[in-house]
Every structure is written in C-alpha cells, then in structure tokens.
Amino acid sequence: MTIITGVDVLDVRFPTSLSMDGSDAMNKDGDYSAAYVILRTDDPELAGYGFTFTIGRGNDIVSLACDRRAQPLVGLDVADVVGDLGAVYRTLKSDSQMRWLGPEKGVEHLAMAAVMNAVWDLAARVAGRPLWRLLSEMSPEQLADVADLQYLSDVLTRDEAIGLLREMMPGRAQRIAELESSGYPCYTTSAGWLGYSDEKLRRLCQEALDAGYRHIKLKVGANLDDDIRRLRIAREVIGPDVALMIDANQVWDVPEAIEWVTALAEFRPLWIEEPTSPDDVLGHATIRRAVAPIGVATGEHGMNRVLFKQMFQAEALDFCQLDSARLASINEILAVYLMAKKFGVPVCPHAGGVGLCELVQHLSIFDYVAVSGTLENRVTEYVDHLHEHFVDPCIVRRGGYVLPTAPGYSAQMHEESLARYRYPDGGYWRDAGGSQASTPSERACSGGEKD
Amino acid sequence: MTIITGVDVLDVRFPTSLSMDGSDAMNKDGDYSAAYVILRTDDPELAGYGFTFTIGRGNDIVSLACDRRAQPLVGLDVADVVGDLGAVYRTLKSDSQMRWLGPEKGVEHLAMAAVMNAVWDLAARVAGRPLWRLLSEMSPEQLADVADLQYLSDVLTRDEAIGLLREMMPGRAQRIAELESSGYPCYTTSAGWLGYSDEKLRRLCQEALDAGYRHIKLKVGANLDDDIRRLRIAREVIGPDVALMIDANQVWDVPEAIEWVTALAEFRPLWIEEPTSPDDVLGHATIRRAVAPIGVATGEHGMNRVLFKQMFQAEALDFCQLDSARLASINEILAVYLMAKKFGVPVCPHAGGVGLCELVQHLSIFDYVAVSGTLENRVTEYVDHLHEHFVDPCIVRRGGYVLPTAPGYSAQMHEESLARYRYPDGGYWRDAGGSQASTPSERACSGGEKD
Numbered sequence: 029m030t031i032i033t034g035v036d037v038l039d040v041r042f043p044t045s046l047s048m049d050g051s052d053a054m055n056k057d058g059d060y061s062a063a064y065v066i067l068r069t070d071d072p073e074l075a076g077y078g079f080t081f082t083i084g085r086g087n088d089i090v091s092l093a094c095d096r097r098a099q100p101l102v103g104l105d106v107a108d109v110v111g112d113l114g115a116v117y118r119t120l121k122s123d124s125q126m127r128w129l130g131p132e133k134g135v136e137h138l139a140m141a142a143v144m145n146a147v148w149d150l151a152a153r154v155a156g157r158p159l160w161r162l163l164s165e166m167s168p169e170q171l172a173d174v175a176d177l178q179y180l181s182d183v184l185t186r187d188e189a190i191g192l193l194r195e196m197m198p199g200r201a202q203r204i205a206e207l208e209s210s211g212y213p214c215y216t217t218s219a220g221w222l223g224y225s226d227e228k229l230r231r232l233c234q235e236a237l238d239a240g241y242r243h244i245k246l247k248v249g250a251n252l253d254d255d256i257r258r259l260r261i262a263r264e265v266i267g268p269d270v271a272l273m274i275d276a277n278q279v280w281d282v283p284e285a286i287e288w289v290t291a292l293a294e295f296r297p298l299w300i301e302e303p304t305s306p307d308d309v310l311g312h313a314t315i316r317r318a319v320a321p322i323g324v325a326t327g328e329h330g331m332n333r334v335l336f337k338q339m340f341q342a343e344a345l346d347f348c349q350l351d352s353a354r355l356a357s358i359n360e361i362l363a364v365y366l367m368a369k370k371f372g373v374p375v376c377p378h379a380g381g382v383g384l385c386e387l388v389q390h391l392s393i394f395d396y397v398a399v400s401g402t403l404e405n406r407v408t409e410y411v412d413h414l415h416e417h418f419v420d421p422c423i424v425r426r427g428g429y430v431l432p433t434a435p436g437y438s439a440q441m442h443e444e445s446l447a448r449y450r451y452p453d454g455g456y457w458r459d460a461g462g463s464q465a466s467t468p469s470e471r472a473c474s475g476g477e478k479d
Numbered sequence: 480m481t482i483i484t485g486v487d488v489l490d491v492r493f494p495t496s497l498s499m500d501g502s503d504a505m506n507k508d509g510d511y512s513a514a515y516v517i518l519r520t521d522d523p524e525l526a527g528y529g530f531t532f533t534i535g536r537g538n539d540i541v542s543l544a545c546d547r548r549a550q551p552l553v554g555l556d557v558a559d560v561v562g563d564l565g566a567v568y569r570t571l572k573s574d575s576q577m578r579w580l581g582p583e584k585g586v587e588h589l590a591m592a593a594v595m596n597a598v599w600d601l602a603a604r605v606a607g608r609p610l611w612r613l614l615s616e617m618s619p620e621q622l623a624d625v626a627d628l629q630y631l632s633d634v635l636t637r638d639e640a641i642g643l644l645r646e647m648m649p650g651r652a653q654r655i656a657e658l659e660s661s662g663y664p665c666y667t668t669s670a671g672w673l674g675y676s677d678e679k680l681r682r683l684c685q686e687a688l689d690a691g692y693r694h695i696k697l698k699v700g701a702n703l704d705d706d707i708r709r710l711r712i713a714r715e716v717i718g719p720d721v722a723l724m725i726d727a728n729q730v731w732d733v734p735e736a737i738e739w740v741t742a743l744a745e746f747r748p749l750w751i752e753e754p755t756s757p758d759d760v761l762g763h764a765t766i767r768r769a770v771a772p773i774g775v776a777t778g779e780h781g782m783n784r785v786l787f788k789q790m791f792q793a794e795a796l797d798f799c800q801l802d803s804a805r806l807a808s809i810n811e812i813l814a815v816y817l818m819a820k821k822f823g824v825p826v827c828p829h830a831g832g833v834g835l836c837e838l839v840q841h842l843s844i845f846d847y848v849a850v851s852g853t854l855e856n857r858v859t860e861y862v863d864h865l866h867e868h869f870v871d872p873c874i875v876r877r878g879g880y881v882l883p884t885a886p887g888y889s890a891q892m893h894e895e896s897l898a899r900y901r902y903p904d905g906g907y908w909r910d911a912g913g914s915q916a917s918t919p920s921e922r923a924c925s926g927g928e929k930d
Binding site: 054055056057058059082083084085086088089090093096123124125126128129130132133135136138178179180181182210248265280281282283289300304305306307308309310313314331332334335337338341342346430 | 505533537539540543575578579689732755759761783788789793
C-alpha cells in the first residue's frame with residue numbers, strides 16, 4: 029500500500045518580461061509563472077506533478093490556495109485515489125467553504141486545476157502510461173464517471189455522453205497509429221508577440237514557414253495602424269494560403285471589436301481570438317454574427333464548463349480554446365470536449381505560457397482518438413519557449429506534436445529549474461535582488477500607475 | 480496633506496456553524512468570516528475600513544490577496560485618492576498580472592471588493608457623510624466617472640448613464656426625506672435556515688410577522704418533502720398575503736430546478752433564488768420562462784458586471800441580488816444599478832453574512848434616491864446576526880432599514896471583536912484550540928469526505 033504523504037507547492041517564476049515574450053495588448057509584461065504542486069508518496073520513486081499557469085504577481089496567492097486545496101489528499105491510499113478519479117475530484121470540490129470563493133472560478137479554480145493535474149499525472153505514472161494513452165484506454169462508462177457533468181444536464185446527460193464516446197470506440201487504435209505517424213497538427217504564436225519589431229516579425233514568420241507551420245498567429249488590438257502594417261508584413265511572408273489568426277486578448281468592448289476586426293478583414297484572418305471579456309457569451313455571439321466568415325475563438329480564460337456550455341448554446345464560438353490549467357483538469361475538460369463534440373465545435377486548446385504545451389498535447393491526442401475522431405479545423409497552439417525546464421518536454425516536428433511516450437502528464441520540471449526560478453528564494457531571483465523588481469513588469473509597476 | 484501609511488488585513492472568523500445559522504442546501508456549515516482591510520493614514524483619527532465576506536476556510540487566501548491588492552495605495556495622498564475614486568479604482572484594476580488570476584472574478588475580485596470598500600469608506604469619512612449621502616450628492620457626471628463601464632457599451636454608454644441619472648435629479652431631496660421617515664423596506668431570512676427545526680421555523684416566522692416584516696425567505700433544495708412541509712408551516716403562520724421567497728443556493732441543474740420549483744408552486748413563492756449555477760445566464764432564462772409567474776432571483780454569487788449585463792440582456796432575472804462584497808465596490812455596483820435601471824429590473828441586494836447588511840443599506844438608499852426612484856418590487860435582505868461586532872450597526876425598525884447617519888460605509892468592526900475572532904490567534908480561536916476544528920464545519924471536514 030502506497031500513501032500520499034505530503035504536498036509541496038512551489039511558486040516558480042520565469043523573467044519572461046525581459047524579452048517581451050508573451051506581450052500582447054492586455055498583458056504587456058508577464059513573467060510566466062507556475063504554481064507547481066508535487067504530491068509526495070512513501071514510495072520515493074513515485075510522485076504526482078501538476079501546476080497551473082499565471083503571469084507573475086499573485087502566483088503566491090495561487091500557491092497558497094493549492095496547498096489548502098490539496099490537504100485532503102494527504103494520508104489517502106494512492107490505489108484508492110487513482111482507482112476512482114471521479115470520487116477524489118468530487119471530494120475536493122465538495123468543500124463548500126472553499127466553494128464560496130468562486131464558485132469554480134478564479135484563484136480557487138486555478139488551484140483545483142493544479143492539484144487535479146497532479147492527481148492525473150500520478151494516475152498515469154501508476155499506470156505506466158502517458159496520460160493521453162491512459163485516457164484513450166478508458167471505457168465510455170469510465171470516462172463518464174470521471175467527467176464533471178454538474179449543471180450540464182440541459183445540454184448533455186450522462187447517457188448522451190456515453191453514447192458519444194461509444195460511437196468513437198471503433199477506430200481508436202487506428203487513429204493512434206495515424207498520429208504516431210503524423211503528429212498532432214499545431215500552430216505557432218512565437219512569431220507574433222506585440223512587443224516584437226517588424227524585422228523580427230518578418231524573420232519569425234519566415235522561420236515558422238520553414239519549420240512546416242501552416243497556421244500563424246499575431247497579437248492585435250493596441251493600435252489599428254500598427255495592426256494593419258504587421259498583418260500586411262505577415263501576409264507578404266506567408267502568402268495567401270497559410271492561415272493567419274489574430275488575437276486581441278480581451279481589450280475591446282463589443283462594438284469596438286466588430287469595428288476593428290472589420291477593418292482587418294482584408295487580411296482574411298481565420299479567427300479573431302478573445303475579442304472581448306471572456307465572460308461575455310452573448311457579446312461573443314454578437315461579434316461572431318457580425319464578423320463572419322472570420323471565426324470567433326475564445327477559451328483560455330474560459331472559467332469553467334458552465335461558461336463553455338453557454339458559449340455552445342449561444343453559438344458564440346467557431347473554435348473552443350479551453351485551457352488545461354484553468355479548467356479543473358481532466359474531470360472538467362472532458363465535459364467540455366463532450367459538449368464541443370455534441371455541438372460540432374472544434375477544440376483548439378490554448379497553450380504557450382509555461383508548460384501548457386506539455387499538457388495540451390495529451391488533450392488533443394485523446395480528443396482525436398476517443399471523442400471527435402477528426403482533425404478538421406483542429407490545430408493546437410504551440411509556443412517555442414520554456415520547454416527546457418521540463419523533464420519530458422513536448423516535441424514538435426514539421427508543425428505537429430510528436431506523441432509523448434513517458435508515463436504521466438509531462439508536467440514534471442527539472443530540479444535545477446525549480447532551484448533557480450523558485451520565487452523569491454531561487455538562485456535567479458536572489459541574484460536579481462530577491463524580487464520581480466528586476467523585470468520590466470515590476471519596474472513599470474513600482475510607479476503606482478500601470479497601463 | 481494626509482498620506483495612506485499602511486494596510487492591515489485581518490482574517491476574522493465567527494463560529495456560526497455551531498448554531499447552524501446560515502445553513503442551506505449548498506452551504507451546510509459556514510463559519511461566517513471577513514477579510515477585513517484597514518487603510519491607515521498618518522492622521523490617527525482617520526482610517527478606511529472595508530471587507531469582503533467568506534464562509535470560513537480560504538479566508539486566509541483572500542486576506543493575502545487583499546494585502547497584495549492594496550499595496551499600490553500605500554504612500555498616496557488621501558486627497559488624491561478620494562478626489563478621483565475612478566482613477567484609484569482603475570489603477571488597482573490595471574495590474575495585468577493580477578488580472579490573469581480572474582479576470583475580475585474569484586479571490587482576486589473579492590480582494591478588490593474589500594480594498595475598494597475601504598477606499599469608499601475612507602472617502603465618506605473624509606467627506607463627513609454616510610456613504611449613501613456622499614453618493615446621493617454626486618452629480619450624474621461624477622457618478623459616471625467612477626462607474627466601471629468597461630465591456631458594457633453594447634448595452635450602456637457613458638452618455639446613456641448620465642442621461643438616466645439626470646432624469647432622477649429632481650426629487651432626490653424629497654426621496655431622502657421619505658426614507659428618513661419610513662426607512663428602506665427589508666425582508667428577513669433569519670427564520671428559514673435549513674438546519675432549523677420545524678418548531679423554531681414556526682416561532683421565527685411568527686416573530687418576523689410581529690416585527691413588521693411583509694416578506695419572509697426560506698431555504699429549500701435539500702429534500703422536496705421537507706420543503707413542502709416547511710413551506711406549508713410558513714404559509715400557515717404568515718397567511719396568504721405576506722410574500723414568501725425560496726432560495727436553493729445553486730443546488731439544481733436546470734431541468735431539476737424547473738421540476739422542483741413547479742412542485743412548490745402551490746405555496747406561491749414570490750421568487751426562487753439561485754436555482755442553479757450562478758454563472759448560467761441562459762439556464763436562468765430557461766428556468767424563468769418555465770416557472771413564471773414565480774420570479775427568478777440571483778446575484779449573490781454574480782461575479783462581475785459582465786455577468787449581470789448578460790442576465791439583463793437574456794431577460795433571465797426578475798430580481799437582481801447584487802452583492803456588496805463580491806462586486807468591486809461602488810465602482811462596479813453603480814454600473815449594475817444603471818443597467819438594472821435601463822432594463823427595468825429591481826435590485827434587491829443580497830445581505831446577511833457578516834456586515835453585508837451594514838453595507839447594502841447604503842446601496843439601497845442611494846438607488847432609491849438617485850437611480851431607480853421607486854420602491855416597487857424592492858426589498859432588501861436583512862439577517863439578524865453578528866451586528867453587535869460593528870461600530871455603526873444597521874438598525875431595522877418595523878421592517879425597514881433606518882438611514883445611517885455616521886460618516887463612512889458602516890464597515891468598521893469593534894476592536895474587541897477583532898481581538899476575539901481574529902483567526903487563528905484571536906481569543907475565541909485560541910480557547911478553541913487555535914483552529915476551526917472546534918466547529919462542526921471542520922469536524923465534518925477532518926474525515927476527508929465532505930458533503
């Protein structure tokens with residue numbers, strides 16, 4: 029019998045604002061960070077690793093929430109936990125005092141994501157399988173048991189969920205074989221951060237083409253003239269046939285979004301991502317009707333399955349970009365995938381940040397194998413940074429994620445990375461004076477006014 | 480010149496789960512708590528007091544978030560802060576790293592509420608007025624300047640907001656005089672907690688009648704037979720003419736809500752409160768269409784103004800129950816009042832908890848004086864507990880809130896209360912062994928499984 033003996037939570041921050049990686053119209057100076065959870069067991073060879081993603085300040089608050097959220101796991105038998113991953117999820121979720129702080133949104137939900145990601149990583153390690161394969165070997169009934177269907181029965185019952193999954197049972201093995209050959213298609217945002225110069229944009233677009241990408245995404249929304257110039261450069265480099273996506277990171281009100289996107293229509297974007305508040309289901313639906321055939325994409329700040337339910341009901345989305353570290357891990361993500369299947373909306377998960385690519389590859393592979401069974405209109409985000417901190421980093425070849433083979437959810441970071449970027453006492457931050465004050469993000473902040 | 484010199488944040492918890500005060504179908508054992516913020520100045524006679532409300536565990540997380548959120552205020556000139564209450568709000572809100580943790584929801588938003596509540600308390604103290612009067616003396620343009628209208632322009636522009644407020648300028652003084660005579664009408668939830676016996680329910684309903692209440696609310700949703708029995712008792716005591724409201728605290732899916740409420744229709748509830756997930760705009764709209772003429776009420780977990788915007792757009796609500804400690808204080812609350820005015824939905828704020836009655840009386844009075852100008856279908860919650868901890872407690876006479884006269888937002892707690900209920904080092908908790916483990920809430924929790 030193996031017991032969960034303790035939980036370590038580390039506040040890990042990378043000084044990405046130094047290079048403007050990740051800069052966009054809303055988030056100009058993020059220091060990509062993780063609230064990183066380790067579930068220790070009395071087997072020194074076995075632990076579960078998970079995290080949620082933030083962009084700097086407040087990562088300590090999320091880390092505290094992770095610690096509190098994980099405590100009920102301590103003392104449990106690992107076999108019980110991984111033997112009923114629906115029950116452990118429901119146990120954590122049922123704390124009504126913690127629930128009050130959301131419910132199911134914000135810091136508490138990020139913590140739930142981190143902790144349950146670690147639980148799923150643990151389960152996959154115990155099974156000796158990469159998580160996508162563990163999920164792909166579960167029966168429709170087992171998957172329905174772990175999925176969080178609360179508040180969804182007006183659009184998806186348990187029986188319907190099982191039915192959708194049963195339909196896709198034939199061909200699971202064949203689809204795995206296909207992906208093992210081709211990889212899962214991805215696109216790159218690495219070219220298009222707002223803080224990059226025109227020359228860097230041009231060079232990175234060319235490099236993306238050369239690397240085999242057929243989809244490229246640019247940030248927009250700070251200045252319309254700049255956006256027109258940058259999109260023109262991108263189209264010059266990539267030509268008319270490669271897909272170009274644009275991402276406004278929530279800066280517009282609904283009427284402004286419609287006006288701005290219309291002004292960029294000549295560049296034929298495949299989608300406009302996060303045109304307005306991520307909470308605005310009806311606003312997204314209005315924008316979608318107005319800017320068609322340009323698609324509407326959102327979801328990286330989609331707080332929970334109830335929001336996605338309504339996005340589907342209101343026909344507000346062309347592309348669902350759920351986030352692996354904001355939704356409450358597989359239990360909730362699975363519910364969103366099942367609803368997306370029912371409503372015929374492709375899921376193109378959000379990635380980038382730190383470690384999100386490592387996680388979402390498992391989700392996309394599982395979706396193709398066991399839920400959607402199609403790659404049509406599917407392309408998963410890939411951003412080329414911070415992978416060196418992971419023990420089992422994702423690998424992209426010719427524009428496709430290579431299927432992971434190591435057991436787990438690919439969430440484990442190197443000990444050396446943790447020692448260096450742990451905040452505020454890791455080597456990097458100690459050298460930097462013990463705080464984020466060495467990065468542009470904090471220097472901008474220290475004046476009191478931020479933009 | 481007076482400077483904000485520091486911020487104290489206290490984690491204050493009251494062991495309400497001992498008496499089952501506050502018990503409902505979702506929250507069986509809350510320990511009513513506040514993350515309590517004091518903005519200190521270099522004038523020993525001047526400070527700002529604010530808080531947000533939680534129900535126990537996690538109040539430490541919210542307290543940490545309050546501390547982080549308030550730091551940019553330290554060192555500012557009080558005159559600058561209270562002189563532009565829109566600017567200080569936007570400054571705090573503009574931290575994009577913190578924003579990532581919501582945005583504008585969950586723990587971070589609760590913290591924003593607590594901090595800005597303290598800022599508004601400070602402003603009212605500097606003005607020497609109770610907050611409702613400070614607000615009632617602001618011009619339409621001043622009110623529009625402080626209101627957070629971001630993401631709302633598809634339903635409410637700044638010009639429209641000013642127009643709505645201008646319409647109500649005539650008669651402000653007369654409406655104040657009316658309320659000074661009659662008080663602002665309220666209803667009581669004190670009778671109807673789920674954990675109370677039938678005998679206690681019967682007695683409390685009678686006491687509420689005797690105290691002058693014309694509206695009484697009961698918790699429902701745990702067991703249909705129990706609900707039928709309890710509603711029958713209540714109707715027996717209060718007769719056919721007193722309004723009876725029911726509150727399910729989010730326990731149902733949409734189809735279940737419709738079925739359950741239909742089964743209680745014979746008791747003619749005025750409204751069903753929180754029938755399902757507070758995030759489910761479309762679900763509330765569906766329920767509302769199905770259970771009419773029973774009204775639908777929600778809002779105590781309404782996370783932000785974007786959610787309320789959609790509730791109004793989708794015609795999902797008959798009664799808007801915004802929360803004074805979950806929305807980001809007056810800046811955001813004002814936006815919701817203005818939208819409610821435009822859509823013709825009465826606002827009946829959520830109260831109870833600890834200190835919420837103290838806050839919401841100011842909101843309701845201001846609404847009548849300067850926004851809605853009517854009391855039709857308006858009734859503000861009142862729960863009869865924990866008021867003794869406040870320096871300027873609300874006063875209810877014959878079913879109406881008496882207008883507060885002391886300067887501020889009525890948010891300040893007694894020093895002795897803080898010393899006793901500060902967690903975990905206050906006198907009460909030290910005597911209780913230094914943790915919530917002495918209350919039923921934590922005993923239920925310590926087994927690992929909670930309900």
